[in-house]
Amino acid sequence: MFVPCVLFWGVLYSLVFIPFSAPDEYAHFASAYRLSNQLMFKEAVNDEGQVLVREEDGRLLAQELNLDSYDEVYGSFFALDQSEGEIGYGHAPMDVAGHAYLPQAIGITLGRLLSLGQVLTIYLGRLCNLGFFILCGFLAIRLAPCCKMGFLGAAMLPMTLELVSSLSYDGFAISLGFLFTAYVMHLIYWAPKVGGRELAVLALLLALLAPCKMVYIPMALLCFLIPREKFGSKKGFFIAVAVVAAAMAAAVLLVNFDKLFSYLEGTGGAVEWAGGAAGYSFSLVLLHPVQVIGIFLNTFLRRLPEYVYGMLGGSLGWLQYETDGVLVLFLLAWTALTVLPVRGEGVEAVKLSGADAVLPAERKSETDLAVLPVRHRAISLAVCLFVVIATMLIMLMSWTPLGSPVIEGVQGRYFLPVLPLGLAALRSRRLTLEKNVDGILLGGYCIVNLLVLQGIVGRM
Numbered sequence: 001m002f003v004p005c006v007l008f009w010g011v012l013y014s015l016v017f018i019p020f021s022a023p024d025e026y027a028h029f030a031s032a033y034r035l036s037n038q039l040m041f042k043e044a045v046n047d048e049g050q051v052l053v054r055e056e057d058g059r060l061l062a063q064e065l066n067l068d069s070y071d072e073v074y075g076s077f078f079a080l081d082q083s084e085g086e087i088g089y090g091h092a093p094m095d096v097a098g099h100a101y102l103p104q105a106i107g108i109t110l111g112r113l114l115s116l117g118q119v120l121t122i123y124l125g126r127l128c129n130l131g132f133f134i135l136c137g138f139l140a141i142r143l144a145p146c147c148k149m150g151f152l153g154a155a156m157l158p159m160t161l162e163l164v165s166s167l168s169y170d171g172f173a174i175s176l177g178f179l180f181t182a183y184v185m186h187l188i189y190w191a192p193k194v195g196g197r198e199l200a201v202l203a204l205l206l207a208l209l210a211p212c213k214m215v216y217i218p219m220a221l222l223c224f225l226i227p228r229e230k231f232g233s234k235k236g237f238f239i240a241v242a243v244v245a246a247a248m249a250a251a252v253l254l255v256n257f258d259k260l261f262s263y264l265e266g267t268g269g270a271v272e273w274a275g276g277a278a279g280y281s282f283s284l285v286l287l288h289p290v291q292v293i294g295i296f297l298n299t300f301l302r303r304l305p306e307y308v309y310g311m312l313g314g315s316l317g318w319l320q321y322e323t324d325g326v327l328v329l330f331l332l333a334w335t336a337l338t339v340l341p342v343r344g345e346g347v348e349a350v351k352l353s354g355a356d357a358v359l360p361a362e363r364k365s366e367t368d369l370a371v372l373p374v375r376h377r378a379i380s381l382a383v384c385l386f387v388v389i390a391t392m393l394i395m396l397m398s399w400t401p402l403g404s405p406v407i408e409g410v411q412g413r414y415f416l417p418v419l420p421l422g423l424a425a426l427r428s429r430r431l432t433l434e435k436n437v438d439g440i441l442l443g444g445y446c447i448v449n450l451l452v453l454q455g456i457v458g459r460m
Helices: 002-016 025-039 067-075 098-113 118-143 148-155 158-164 170-189 196-209 214-225 234-263 282-287 289-312 325-337 374-399 412-426 438-458
Strands: 052-054 086-088
Touching: 002 118, 002 148, 002 158, 002 438, 025 098, 025 118, 098 118, 098 170, 118 148, 118 158, 118 170, 148 158, 148 170, 148 325, 148 412, 148 438, 158 170, 158 289, 158 412, 158 438, 170 196, 170 214, 170 412, 196 214, 196 234, 214 234, 214 374, 214 412, 282 289, 282 374, 289 325, 289 374, 289 412, 325 438, 374 412
Parallel strands: none
Antiparallel strands: 052 086
């Protein structure tokens, strides 16, 4: 069900949310275009540091969704490139890992090689971003030993569909977050052993994911749930931990050394959106732990519903298109239903050599495991909480002015990569469904997405 549904709705979201109507898409376009220049062995930026683009691609399209902007985009949808040269792009690229734009850059490069116009070139970049998410999501569902509907439900949320069908690098992070979660669960509960190939995949996934947004580094802790027996010996286990940790650390330092250094500076930098007011620094956080803990608690109490609302898709576009509150509540309840196992599904996990491990006593298929062991569920929820705390800490030091009672800049969409992990951790046999309702759940998501898009288009 995953591939056709996500492809259909992803394309539909991309058509409704025309180019540059997604958050920061001008900057994402510049970032992907810069990588496209490098892939084509062309000069990436000019002397002023602006990304070099075709004249056609330097045209600024309207961000608002209205009849005029639709006419502008779809009136030139099939136009070919008529550029006579290159110009510097008027928007700066994002200061993030370049490889996070590889799918988008491939699509943009293809559009340039085919001499397609700006609109089709952008849509090729978007389509490649969506295709990468579909590939990772498909593999994640195939690998996940349980809660497969949780992965599909998280993918069908309006916020997820909007991001993965745009040029945003959040699509890359969500894709790898889903795939890493499923692959680690596969190694914990189903793989008979963990060898060099499995370690290489783990190291590669973490090396790609962690530099995109360092807040996802805590997801690496899931690797410690893999039973040591699967590594052959304790020595093999510790060697594996060292290899994976080294790969992730090297990637993070290579890509984000300047960011890490700025966070560790002795004084807080200026917060631009707050008029250049002084911000928090790492040293201030260490020197005033009680005050910082108070800000965190206050933020949790005030903003947690806002984060859930945003993660589900309560505010789309540049956060100006509000989804009907009834639909958001429906999405919350519907996503909660994906957590419930079916009565009689699977077998209980048993202990293996003293660990809360992992192998069902008898397994007939990959659907035998219905719920995770209690200790694993607690650790998985802790990992999700660490990601939330890490996100808040980064935004405290980069987006929050001194004296603010709450942490500013945190958005619910940042937590989508760990949503399937959280859903899997919440599965319990205490509350079950009488029969499989996957088809009904999928139908509900489709109806909500139809109503969401109809509501946006209907406002015109």
